[in-house]
Amino acid sequence: MARTMEALFVVLTVTIAATYHVDAAKNASLPLVLWHGMGDSCCNPLSMGNIKKVIEKRVPGIYVRSLMIGDNVADDTINGFLLNSNKQVDMVCKKIASDPKLQNGYNAMGFSQGGQFLRAVAQRCPTPPMNNLISIGGQHQGVYGFPRCPGDNSTLCDYVRKLLDLGAYVSFVQERLVQAQYWHDPMNEDEYKKYSIFLADINNENVKNQTYKTNLMKLNKFVMVKFLQDTMVDPKESEWFGFYKPGEGNIAYPLQESQLYQEDWLGLQKMDKAGKLVFLSSNTDHLQFNLSWFEQNIIDKYVK
Numbered sequence: 001m002a003r004t005m006e007a008l009f010v011v012l013t014v015t016i017a018a019t020y021h022v023d024a025a026k027n028a029s030l031p032l033v034l035w036h037g038m039g040d041s042c043c044n045p046l047s048m049g050n051i052k053k054v055i056e057k058r059v060p061g062i063y064v065r066s067l068m069i070g071d072n073v074a075d076d077t078i079n080g081f082l083l084n085s086n087k088q089v090d091m092v093c094k095k096i097a098s099d100p101k102l103q104n105g106y107n108a109m110g111f112s113q114g115g116q117f118l119r120a121v122a123q124r125c126p127t128p129p130m131n132n133l134i135s136i137g138g139q140h141q142g143v144y145g146f147p148r149c150p151g152d153n154s155t156l157c158d159y160v161r162k163l164l165d166l167g168a169y170v171s172f173v174q175e176r177l178v179q180a181q182y183w184h185d186p187m188n189e190d191e192y193k194k195y196s197i198f199l200a201d202i203n204n205e206n207v208k209n210q211t212y213k214t215n216l217m218k219l220n221k222f223v224m225v226k227f228l229q230d231t232m233v234d235p236k237e238s239e240w241f242g243f244y245k246p247g248e249g250n251i252a253y254p255l256q257e258s259q260l261y262q263e264d265w266l267g268l269q270k271m272d273k274a275g276k277l278v279f280l281s282s283n284t285d286h287l288q289f290n291l292s293w294f295e296q297n298i299i300d301k302y303v304k
Contacts, residue, residue, distance in 0.1 A: 029304050054294070138224070141243035143235075
């Protein structure tokens with residue numbers, strides 16, 4: 001009888017432990033990868049460093065990796081202006097693939113230009129798998145203006161403006177200036193498609209890369225945040241994958257009216273109909289979101 005009770009105790013213990021581990025696995029949050037925007041760095045205590053802390057406090061035990069593009073914070077900041085976008089994406093793909101804590105999948109959150117860069121990661125590097133892609137103010141159809149820079153990078157901003165004035169599609173500028181690589185001139189769509197080395201490629205505007213489409217459609221959710229009072233991104237509709245109509249610099253169209261959507265170059269139409277696209281807004285200027293809004297609408301719904 002004693003042996004029977006002991007055996008029963010062992011069975012119950014193993015069953016309870018197994019149930020606990022299954023429940024824990026279900027409740028555990030996926031790791032999160034962050035990519036900062038132009039003029040910022042991975043670890044600025046007033047921006048990305050603080051965002052990382054907010055997420056870690058809201059989701060105890062979560063692994064958050066804030067990407068550093070380069071060997072130090074100074075390089076990270078400068079590379080946001082001057083390191084070819086394709087090289088940055090390649091670098092990040094390798095970082096993610098070599099991080100043992102990300103091997104079972106992860107969520108990704110990009111701020112401003114980090115949004116479209118992480119989308120390129122999803123399309124080009126599906127292993128390990130990205131679950132939710134959260135783009136906060138990302139410019140997925142590019143920009144047609146450079147009104148101001150964030151932070152204290154006035155020297156770099158002046159340099160960027162001078163290069164863009166020379167011509168965003170001049171090979172020297174296009175190859176070396178990050179912002180030129182997602183510059184989208186609606187007044188000359190043919191030139192944009194011909195010379196854009198990054199944005200036109202990841203948007204499948206020339207050769208239709210089926211792999212890009214297949215990989216993007218693997219996302220569970222593609223969340224896009226638009227800032228309704230944005231004074232930095234021109235046009236702000238780009239944050240929801242809209243843009244100016246061809247030949248227009250004032251009239252914008254939504255994603256659903258674009259050729260990209262209607263011909264489904266990236267699978268966005270299918271994703272939209274499947275409920276995978278999420279369009280959120282903040283009635284503020286660029287990246288000036290309220291912390292409680294961020295916690296309730298982003299962290300609680302798409303990170304936890």
